[in-house]
Amino acid sequence: MxxxxxxxxxxxxxxxxxxxxxxxxxxxxxxxxxxDKIGKKILSTGNGKCNYTNQMQGTSYYRGTDPVFVVSIFExxxxxxxxxxxxxxxxxxxxxxxxxxxxSEQAASVVDVLTMELKRLAVDxxxxxxxxxxxxxxxxxxxxxxxxxxxxxxxxxxxxLAGRKTGCDGSAFPYIEAFGHHFIDVVPSLVQMKSKDSxxxxxxxxxxxxxxKLQIDGEEVFQDVGExxxxxxxxxxxxxxxxxxxxxxxxKAHKDVWGEIDYYPNGNxxxxxxxxxxxxxxxxxxxxxxxxxxxLFPYKLGRAFLEKANIPPNLAAKKVGTxxxxxxxxxxxxxxxPICGTKEYADAQVCAGGVSTKEIxxxxxxxxxxxxxxFCGEVVDIDGMCGGYNLQWAWSSGYVAGYHASQENRRKSVx
Numbered sequence: 001m002x003x004x005x006x007x008x009x010x011x012x013x014x015x016x017x018x019x020x021x022x023x024x025x026x027x028x029x030x031x032x033x034x035x036d037k038i039g040k041k042i043l044s045t046g047n048g049k050c051n052y053t054n055q056m057q058g059t060s061y062y063r064g065t066d067p068v069f070v071v072s073i074f075e076x077x078x079x080x081x082x083x084x085x086x087x088x089x090x091x092x093x094x095x096x097x098x099x100x101x102x103x104s105e106q107a108a109s110v111v112d113v114l115t116m117e118l119k120r121l122a123v124d125x126x127x128x129x130x131x132x133x134x135x136x137x138x139x140x141x142x143x144x145x146x147x148x149x150x151x152x153x154x155x156x157x158x159x160x161l162a163g164r165k166t167g168c169d170g171s172a173f174p175y176i177e178a179f180g181h182h183f184i185d186v187v188p189s190l191v192q193m194k195s196k197d198s199x200x201x202x203x204x205x206x207x208x209x210x211x212x213k214l215q216i217d218g219e220e221v222f223q224d225v226g227e228x229x230x231x232x233x234x235x236x237x238x239x240x241x242x243x244x245x246x247x248x249x250x251x252k253a254h255k256d257v258w259g260e261i262d263y264y265p266n267g268n269x270x271x272x273x274x275x276x277x278x279x280x281x282x283x284x285x286x287x288x289x290x291x292x293x294x295x296l297f298p299y300k301l302g303r304a305f306l307e308k309a310n311i312p313p314n315l316a317a318k319k320v321g322t323x324x325x326x327x328x329x330x331x332x333x334x335x336x337x338p339i340c341g342t343k344e345y346a347d348a349q350v351c352a353g354g355v356s357t358k359e360i361x362x363x364x365x366x367x368x369x370x371x372x373x374x375f376c377g378e379v380v381d382i383d384g385m386c387g388g389y390n391l392q393w394a395w396s397s398g399y400v401a402g403y404h405a406s407q408e409n410r411r412k413s414v415x
Contacts, residue, residue, distance in 0.1 A: 004030045004124070006405045007142055007151030009134075009172055011038035011125065013391055014377025014398035015157030016114045021402030022153075023121035030124045030149055032142065034167060037127060038118075039111035041159070041166035045349075045391060050107035052091070053082050053395070054388040055098035061389045063245060064382040065184055069357045070393065073365070077399040079392060085399075089113035099387055134175040136370060153405035155374040157398060160186050160351035162378070168351075176379075180369045182356050184381040187248035188348035190241040190390075193259065194341045195234040199308055203230035206298050207237065211265035214243045214339075215258045216250040225265050235259065235337070238386050245352040245383065248342045257339040263297065263305075263332045273329040280325060284317030292317040297332075305332055350390050354381040364404035365397060376401035 006022040008015050011033035019031045031038065042050060057079050059067045083093055083100060090113045092103040102109045118125065126146055133143040140154040156176055159168035173183065207229050214222035226239030234240075243259070250257040264272045279292045290313035293302035306313045309328045311320060320328075345351065355375050359368050365380075367373040376397035384390040 001141075001148045001150055002030070002124075003139075004028045004149060004151040006030070006153045006155065006402070007140055007149055008032065008155045008157055008402075009131065009142070010157035010159060010167070010377070010379075011035075011127070012041045012157065012159055012167065012377065013039070013394035014401075015155070016118065017395050017398030018155050018157055018374075018376055018402035018405070019123045020114070020117050020121060021399045022406040023118075023123050023402075025403065025406035027406040028124075029121075030126060030151065031118070032129050032131065032144065032149075033125065033127045034130050034171070035127065038125060039114060041163055041168070042111050042114075042391075043107045044163065044166065045107055046101060046388075048107050049101050049105045050110045051099050051101055051388040051391070052086065052110060053079050053100045053392045055079070055095065055100070056387075057392070061387075062382055062384050062393065063189075063352065064354075064357065064380075066357050067382070069360075069362055069380075070382060070396075072363045073393075073396050073400050076363075076403075077396040081399075082392060082395045085395070086110070086113070089117055131172065131175070134172075134178070136179070136373070140372070153372040153374065155376060155401050155405050156355075156379055157375075157377045157401070159378045160354055161345040162188065162190075162348040162351045163346065165346070168345075168378070172379075176355060179367065179373060181359050181367065184353040184356055185249070185252065186351050186353035187245065187252055188342050188345050189245035189248065189352040189383050190349035190386055191244045191248075191347050192231060192236040192343045193234050193240050193244050193247050193339050194343065195259070195337045195339055197337045199304055199335060199337065200230060200234065203300055203304060204232045206230045206301050208263055208298070208301060209265065210239065211262035212239045212243055213260040213262075214246055215260065216246065217255045221246045221250075228261065233343070234339070241349070241386050244342050244348075247339050248352065251339065251341045259337040259339050261335040261337060263301070263335065269329055269333050272333060273326060276325050276329050280317040280320050287317045289313055289315045289317050289320050308335070349386075350378055350383050352381075352383045354379050354383075357381050363400075365401040366404060372405070374401040374405045 005027035094103045130145045139150045158172040222243045229237035
């Protein structure tokens, strides 16, 4: 049985950071991963470019039962410290509108430099390692298909259920629950939302800059402006991803979930009505109603607006009456779409939910139930918006968990 100071279950972003943080304290560290390689989920971030943090930070970019939980963690390892950490390892940043990428624009570069640092610090890595039991006696004991390991401290960095091909399959949940911890309901987040509304039937592939509001049982829970991508089953794109966690929870609770889309977010109803009137009457010439919308909206989207407003697409633009134009302007500013769910975990970038933050020390990320047991990354009930926020949480929480797990006898055992 091999002995270590710190055992870490999960070799994703937070797990790798926790291992480096603990090893830099001179501790013997073992990183346990059930896939054949470490960092696989990192490779898919930022469309393969790895948006590893964001210049804009604050609790408004993070969600969970208690988003303020992130504050003390970021005080210990901030965005600026993240950028400096990766620059030291070799990641020169390329910044686009506050989004940080490796200058190489390759997520593989991030995995490579983490791997090199783990090797330099002599962190042991056990891949293709399936866990069969996790117990605590005097020390933690982790039994696997590659032998048994003991550690003075144990960190769960195992993620939740998003992107199961990258190793997040929930197999560690029973071991966490066996230590007395509870999960806030886990749902897909940063994922496509599904709708069967007929308005969307021919719009797959169409992109549009919109304002999206999400209402659950008549209460507005989300509003943001961004790019929407129409897909066969509903809505995609960043703005849809940002809203998806709320839709997932609403649909799971069998509540009434609606998306309200403003396809002309840069102007009010009156401005849009005047613009439509100009295009139909002043510049309509020999155009049809559909032709009069070309250049303002994509062809298929313009047709969908007209059909929903009961205006024949081939009707001469100059024959579209005042009431019809008002109705069309109102519709474009407020298309209501029923949301019937989200796509599955396999399609999600992250999950919402996780181990309750009420059961975790907000400074050290140590369990309040079991001494020397720690959590970091997505497995904690914290999730971020699109834009590098989930990776920033992974880096910060991984660093903090690894550092404190390496400090022996932090507090008296309570189990």
